[in-house]
Amino acid sequence: MNCPDESTYGNKADIISTVEFNHTGELLATGDKGGRVVIFQREQESKNQVHRRGEYNVYSTFQSHEPEFDYLKSLEIEEKINKIRWLPQQNAAYFLLSTNDKTVKLWKVSERDKRPEGYNLKDEEGRLRDPATITTLRVPVLRPMDLMVEATPRRVFANAHTYHINSISVNSDYETYMSADDLRINLWNFEITNQSFNIVDIKPANMEELTEVITAAEFHPHHCNTFVYSSSKGTIRLCDMRASALCDRHTKFFEEPEDPSNRSFFSEIISSISDVKFSHSGRYIMTRDYLTVKVWDLNMENRPMETYQVHDYLRSKLCSLYENDCIFDKFECVWNGSDSVIMTGSYNNFFRMFDRNTKRDVTLEASRENSKPRAILKPRKVCVGGKRRKDEISVDSLDFSKKILHTAWHPSENIIAVAATNNLYIFQDKVN
């Protein structure tokens, strides 16, 4: 169960590290290990070409973060984009937040399709004309030009995190956002870059007593005073910012008692939550740990409402997965627009969808061979021992270097984006 060298899969910098649709689903942003952001835009559907159901094409590419060096600690700061979050659109321009381990940046992405022409004092190439040759007055006019999309950094929120940033979340007030690292969560105002409020601090006075870290955090989609954060111990805390300035005391504490029959040597590390997401309705939260996805009702703290096994066949392989470091992989999870289906990734470029209503689930694969345009994805199955049927894959044949950690679901339609190492797959519902 070895993980082949990543370099065999192309340039390491191209590995996609985050995927996010904007609020309308018109734009899809990806961040990669090399610090770049690539934004795709959905084509306008035209009456002439009904078969082309709005495909996504590259809209803008820019370098968001560069590698930096912290001279005080002699540490390199990776340029890898950990998270991208869109702001809701308020004018013609698009705004997004992108973050690496230490610095959050607000980017403005805007279109330019007109150019001023006919300057009085400059010639067509922009060079200053000799004043002696100017005999008439000319006022520049705006003429159409080829569409140009430019991205400009509007704010840089730096120097607020000692540890590595794992999450950012835009508040529903659209004025503030939070950034979370291993031990602290900070609240920012978009307009102010030199200050942030610390709202959660779990750093113990004596670091030797450290037992858990923050792994993810998110604001409630509608209540601007509420947020949740998950921990490496498999717990989720819901906090209300109205209660106190420092939200070290939670309002609600979600934890499932451990099942003693599942206890094993690596129980502690596989219970670490790698992602937490509010449902669109705001009534539920979904968490992902190494082997399962859980849906929690905000009103029930003592156990999750639903638990879905993503790849339980790995439970007996934890030792090997520890050896090849796969046990530390941080999978994300997403809701569909109506909160009826949840999706998460697995290994061998498999990703799983669970229908919460019908209780049916499906395993699909993101691979070039299976992804000819308009081909229908065939459900996959992992054989967990005994006779392997045709088309099934045995656990030992799974490729653990091909992991799907990041996926995204269009906010209203059945369009999904799946990042498989350095490839992005976009799947849509079948058109009749």
Next chain:
Amino acid sequence: MEVQKEAQRIMTLSVWKMYHSRMQRGGLRLHRSLQLSLVMRSARELYLSAKVEAHEPGAPLPPARSPDPRLHPREAEAAAEAALLDGEQSSPEPMDTQEAPRAEEPPARCAPRPAKVSRKRRSSSLSDGGDAGLVPSKKARLEEEEEGASSELRDRLQPPAQAEGAFPNLARVLQRRFSGLLNCSPAAPPTAPPACEAKPVCRPADSMLNVLVRAVVAF
């Protein structure tokens, strides 16, 4: 014996991973270090309990449900020992965030250390009887570690019922031998001298564990 070997392998692997994580771009990651130290601690506890099992095969002992009052002072001593060890051997690591190395220390008492300590280690631990002078302090600490670890382990761990998991025999081993750890030498005082032969864990020939502990300390 299998379990012991496996635990040792995991410990060595964890140490290697801890060392390797320092070389990664972006520096030491707190979450990863914490997870590695958790595995490290579990492996060490498993190793120590497996050693007891190996030295006392088949001897049934009554389960001790109530906590042994001697364990609490021992735990305090173990913690004090840890602090002392850290204080003695810590030296500033200019290349790292200050807090991160310390986070690894208490769970497994095996912090990454500067390379100069490893040079000392090589001269002493590889000689067969040569580390006799250092063994007494290790024994005492091992003794306290063991007691502290076993009570902690007992509180935390319920043996898994199913055979699935990294160590299928762990359930049976732990089920039989937990109380064995607590009752192994009822007459010995908490700070027994190193030469105490009643405690099966204080074996002078346990150079492998010493090497492992020092390997961890060296990093």
